[in-house]
Amino acid sequence: MDICYNHAMSRRSNIAAINELSASERVFTTAQAERLGVPRDALAKACASGNLVRIAHGAYRMAGVPPTELDELIAVWKLTKSALFFHERASRELWDGIAVSGSTAASVLGIGNFYLSPYRLVAPRRMRSNALSATFATRSVEWEDVSFSEGIPVTRLERTLVDLVLDDEDPSLVADALEDARGSGLDAARLKGLVGSECGRSKAGVARRLLLGEGGW
Numbered sequence: 639m640d641i642c643y644n645h646a647m648s649r650r651s652n653i654a655a656i657n658e659l660s661a662s663e664r665v666f667t668t669a670q671a672e673r674l675g676v677p678r679d680a681l682a683k684a685c686a687s688g689n690l691v692r693i694a695h696g697a698y699r700m701a702g703v704p705p706t707e708l709d710e711l712i713a714v715w716k717l718t719k720s721a722l723f724f725h726e727r728a729s730r731e732l733w734d735g736i737a738v739s740g741s742t743a744a745s746v747l748g749i750g751n752f753y754l755s756p757y758r759l760v761a762p763r764r765m766r767s768n769a770l771s772a773t774f775a776t777r778s779v780e781w782e783d784v785s786f787s788e789g790i791p792v793t794r795l796e797r798t799l800v801d802l803v804l805d806d807e808d809p810s811l812v813a814d815a816l817e818d819a820r821g822s823g824l825d826a827a828r829l830k831g832l833v834g835s836e837c838g839r840s841k842a843g844v845a846r847r848l849l850l851g852e853g854g855w
Contacts, residue, residue, distance in 0.1 A: 669721035735762040737791035750815030
């Protein structure tokens with residue numbers, strides 16, 4: 639009797655913790671669940687019963703939560719520091735520099751004609767992902783140059799344009815993205831500053847030509 643009671647209590651506790659994670663994170667990881675006391679086998683059982691959907695190895699969402707096109711991308715990002723919660727990683731103090739960038743950021747921001755996938759991210763140190771659809775550039779990005787409005791750090795307009803140049807994207811596509819960004823609140827002064835600080839000698843000329851124009855802003 640006690641065994642059955644404890645099992646029922648444990649199951650209710652796991653369900654409550656999973657619901658809490660779903661409400662706060664939407665897409666959550668195995669490591670996050672374990673921080674709330676939910677064991678891996680409970681997640682496996684929830685998937686088997688159809689209550690959870692596995693988005694990637696170690697990342698889930700509740701079956702009743704409508705999917706979005708960003709779910710897999712969010713999972714890729716969360717799995718880079720899988721034990722931390724979103725509010726921890728979104729803080730200035732704990733900023734780790736891992737963000738969606740380049741063509742993927744442009745797609746999220748709606749500038750230019752870029753595809754969401756393959757996913758492009760940036761990190762301050764060399765990083766790999768188990769997701770074949772994700773690549774990381776080794777670059778530093780300041781907390782001020784990202785937005786968390788999509789539930790994931792995405793480089794802002796100015797930094798995204800600079801990364802498109804650094805990633806050697808087609809100049810015509812960069813030009814289209816710049817034109818769209820101008821109509822979406824582009825900060826010309828910040829763009830100019832980033833071109834000066836982030837584009838080394840090999841990229842400075844093309845960045846000034848593509849992003850600043852021959853005479854600058």
